[in-house]
Amino acid sequence: MKEIYSVKEFQKRRKRAFKLFLPCLTLMFGSLFAMIFGPRDVEIDWVVYGLAGFFVSIGAQLVVFLSIYRCPLCNTIPMLTEGSILTGSYEKGIDLAPKVCPTCGARLK
Ligand SMILES: [Zn+2]
Numbered sequence: 325m326k327e328i329y330s331v332k333e334f335q336k337r338r339k340r341a342f343k344l345f346l347p348c349l350t351l352m353f354g355s356l357f358a359m360i361f362g363p364r365d366v367e368i369d370w371v372v373y374g375l376a377g378f379f380v381s382i383g384a385q386l387v388v389f390l391s392i393y394r395c396p397l398c399n400t401i402p403m404l405t406e407g408s409i410l411t412g413s414y415e416k417g418i419d420l421a422p423k424v425c426p427t428c429g430a431r432l433k
Contacts (some may be wrong), residue, residue: 328398329396330348330395330397330425330430330431330432331431331432331433333396334369334395334396334432334433335432335433336411337347337392337393337394337396338393341389341392341393343389344388344392345385345388345389348381348382348385348388349381349383349385351379351380351381351384352377352381352382352385353416354377355373355374355375355376355377355378355381356374356378357374357377358370358373358377359371359373359374359378360374362374370392391417393418394430395425395428395430396430396431397425397430398425398427398428399429400427400428401418402418402419402422402425402426402427402432403417403418403419403426404417404418404419405426421433
């Protein structure tokens with residue numbers, strides 16, 4: 325019962341995270357577009373606004389992921405780990421399709 329809950333809840337969070345991810349991506353590419361193709365002969369410096377938008381969108385993406393993309397049971401972010409008992413595991417990045425939570429072992433898929 326607990327396992328089914330974690331799968332359902334995590335997939336819901338995953339969907340929500342990706343849905344919020346889309347406008348961030350749009351803003352990121354919009355900023356890049358404004359930076360490259362924005363008018364140069366006006367008072368507004370599009371390069372500055374483009375850069376600002378670009379970094380804001382990257383920050384927003386991180387915030388979205390770090391706040392939503394979490395295991396429903398232990399509330400940690402599923403990270404990709406690599407290594408063995410000999411080398412020790414280290415964090416490599418966020419796992420975008422985790423089967424089980426690396427921290428508590430709850431089923432996520
Ligand atoms: Zn967990």
